[in-house]
Amino acid sequence: MSEEQFPEVQGGGSLILAWQIKNKRVLVVGGGEVCRAILRRGATNGWPSKVAAGRILNVLNADAKVTVVSPRDGLNPEVAYRIEKGQVDYVDRKFEPSDLDNVDMVLTAVDDPEASSQIWKLCKERRIAANIADVPPECDFYFGSVHRDGPLQVMVSTNGKGPRLANIVRRSIATNLPDNVGEAIEKVGKLRQMLRKIAPKPEEGPKRMAWMIKVSDAYSLEDLCEMNEEDMEALLQFYAPDKVPRFGCLKAMKNEAFDGSFDGSFGFFVGWG
């Protein structure tokens, strides 16, 4: 095997990860102070007021349990709304070190560099992953611009070069994606579940995966969107002989008697190999 087959290392990136924080406890320190402070310093477009609010939404979308510690005075309206609706737990005071007990992740958005650094140090002592807003060296991770469509998440990072461009690229990606791509992915997930029911044995794992790959490669996203439960039932008949019918044939099966005999011709089946 020659060396040129192996991709070259391209440093300078981040390790982009889908962090699993379902039912984990996330502590958000501050809920609006950054906003007021930066506004005082002269920004007029209001962008920072969304720091705490945006992060709270990020972690709620990933099913985390959230505690917000922040004095009520000066709370960002969206944060106040999440508190009022009971979407987050709330402690109406400034941060205290005991707030870190049993916490899995810490996000801060407070306008006090010393307090921020102190929280960062405590997090590192306790090995808690943390992001101190606006202080890149005191962050285990950065956020990016995320497009969401059902089970699909697309995250754009410019590695700090241009946060605004990340939003522009994210919007351009969202515009160019097929309308129902989230739905198509949901359908594939459903098909995978149905397949696991008809072929549950663990040792069939590789065969199941190989067949799902054939299906994913054989149909367009538009085809997958169009697929209903009846189509999936029909499609699953092709798992045992390890074949995948062309999508037109699959749709045609609904209206015709299908005798289950396969001629194996390339005109009918796709996704070989």
Place this chain on the structure above:
Amino acid sequence: MSEEQFPEVQGGGSLILAWQIKNKRVLVVGGGEVCRAILRRGATNGWPSKVAAGRILNVLNADAKVTVVSPRDGLNPEVAYRIEKGQVDYVDRKFEPSDLDNVDMVLTAVDDPEASSQIWKLCKERRIAANIADVPPECDFYFGSVHRDGPLQVMVSTNGKGPRLANIVRRSIATNLPDNVGEAIEKVGKLRQMLRKIAPKPEEGPKRMAWMIKVSDAYSLEDLCEMNEEDMEALLQFYAPDKVPRFGCLKAMKNEAFDGSFDGSFGFFVGWG
């Protein structure tokens, strides 16, 4: 402020993060055994042989220091190549608990469920972030399909519904992005650096950021790609008066004497507000 202004929580996602592991130590346990084992179980397309190799490349691309612990026998050729080239440190034996000393992240790809679970438990005791390949409940994080273009990283996650579709979506996104978007982002990063030199005061942070936003919004990605250092120098003349010339005007400045007087008309400047 009415409630409808606030985005609804849409659970079921992951928290997608750009993890910072530059100069952090990542331990990779195993370097090919999964491959051989799954191949033994009947898979024929070779997909799993790339698990350890793919992850090692992921973390090297993020400038991590990598240690691979795996018996030399059965090493994946790409992993062997990285070892031979000195891109990773290597320990030629099975995992031992002391391997976790001073480690910031652990990735395993070993075909021994009991050994894997043991490593997971040790990581949790020591609060080390870990991903046990092929065992979703024993993962602090999942990987997605990543497109890279210089400083730009786009990560596609289907939240486990369809890994193959994630690749398809990623390829479709890469095809639709402007050819030099990575370069455009690099240019904006460069402009930001140059701006920080001519306006270094911390209290100008909000003004710098507001102006960079105007620039990012005023020019197309294609415009940004086309910008050279001379154009950037010209553009920076517009920072003090807080204006952004239309791109055509900016390019024209190279060939014409420019007297620096602004008429403030909307025909000439863009990005107000």
